Amino acid sequence: MRTIEIFDTTLRDGEQSPGVNLSTNEKMEIALQLERLGVNRIEAGFAAASPGDLQSICNIAKRVKNSTIVSLSRARLQDIDKAWEALRDAESACLHTFLATSPIHRKYKLNMTKEQVIENAVAAVKHAKKYFDLVEFSCEDGSRTELPYLIEVVQAVVDAGARIVNIPDTVGYTTPAEYGNIFTQLRNHVRGIENVKLSCHCHDDLGMAVANTLAAIEAGATQVEGTINGIGERAGNAALEEVALALDTRKDFYQATTDLKLEEIARTSKLVSRLTGMFVPGNKAVVGANAFAHQSGIHQDGMLKESSTYEIIRPERVGVKATRLVLGKLSGRAAFKDKLVELGYQLGQEELNEAFARFKDLCDRKKDVSDEDIVALIDSKLVDV
Ligand code: KIV
Numbered sequence: 001m002r003t004i005e006i007f008d009t010t011l012r013d014g015e016q017s018p019g020v021n022l023s024t025n026e027k028m029e030i031a032l033q034l035e036r037l038g039v040n041r042i043e044a045g046f047a048a049a050s051p052g053d054l055q056s057i058c059n060i061a062k063r064v065k066n067s068t069i070v071s072l073s074r075a076r077l078q079d080i081d082k083a084w085e086a087l088r089d090a091e092s093a094c095l096h097t098f099l100a101t102s103p104i105h106r107k108y109k110l111n112m113t114k115e116q117v118i119e120n121a122v123a124a125v126k127h128a129k130k131y132f133d134l135v136e137f138s139c140e141d142g143s144r145t146e147l148p149y150l151i152e153v154v155q156a157v158v159d160a161g162a163r164i165v166n167i168p169d170t171v172g173y174t175t176p177a178e179y180g181n182i183f184t185q186l187r188n189h190v191r192g193i194e195n196v197k198l199s200c201h202c203h204d205d206l207g208m209a210v211a212n213t214l215a216a217i218e219a220g221a222t223q224v225e226g227t228i229n230g231i232g233e234r235a236g237n238a239a240l241e242e243v244a245l246a247l248d249t250r251k252d253f254y255q256a257t258t259d260l261k262l263e264e265i266a267r268t269s270k271l272v273s274r275l276t277g278m279f280v281p282g283n284k285a286v287v288g289a290n291a292f293a294h295q296s297g298i299h300q301d302g303m304l305k306e307s308s309t310y311e312i313i314r315p316e317r318v319g320v321k322a323t324r325l326v327l328g329k330l331s332g333r334a335a336f337k338d339k340l341v342e343l344g345y346q347l348g349q350e351e352l353n354e355a356f357a358r359f360k361d362l363c364d365r366k367k368d369v370s371d372e373d374i375v376a377l378i379d380s381k382l383v384d385v
């Protein structure tokens, strides 16, 4: 069983979600919860971006002891110096520097030749190594970079001392097979790669961030970057809770695990949603309000007989109290009876049939039938009698 390390970038890439702006205190609250969740690395911000970001990273670096604290930095010496200023008090620190490698970015954004990109990347890593033992280099837009050139860049930064190499799918463009192949080729062609952590970082523009992440793991990636609830730039990043639960639920297939305390997932998700103001859709995998709710009579009946009929994750596994059988027009008699017992009613067969008929009537008039509605439905009848 391999252990996949979790690099959480909720506070950096996640904060790049349009409309999100976390205060220093809010960032600290999230960082402490991420530490409780057991993430290996917390990217706390981008020190050179603003004095506020630098201060937040600095505060988090002083307080969080069980996760490595990371600052992002462009491949510029002044950025790296700022990151060191923010991270110098950390128990465990990592500098994450990046430079775009793809032809589109080289031509239109950087106006640099291939050689200049390598030269700048190597200079950044060498400068960072003066301060940091752990240096990560990201080939921005790596998934749209010519593979032989990507191998050249990775070889150069590994030789310069990078200990983590990340291949971001910056614009969420790649496919699982294509992305997996990049990792396979890097492992086959970069000298010394076995001494380096290979990291994946996927965006969700085509809804494939988690699938691409899992493909990279299959192809040998040992670090996963992502955010809680999948928040992030544009359509967001790979949702870490989904990756972790895929590995946990399908251990038989992936043969990989993480250090996460999975029962902290629901709490972490709620905290991030509340502080960022980014609502989690009800049908969102793992952390959506409906992820452990069953509405149809057939499913509810199956769940009452044996939960593995329709549930592949036990709610307690991620810190959710219990499965919910939602009562509505599709619910069957078994779920209705189960709810009555839960609410403290023991009805005879005839009373149950009659109450069930009135419940179905109510469902046609009311979309959501709550516990209070059912109590009222039964009690009004008991009063009539
Ligand atoms: O998506 C991306 O390319 C990034 C890098 C800065 C790592 O977030």
Ligand code: ZN
Residues within 6 Å of the ligand: 013, 168, 170, 201, 203, 233, 237
């Ligand atoms: Zn990103």
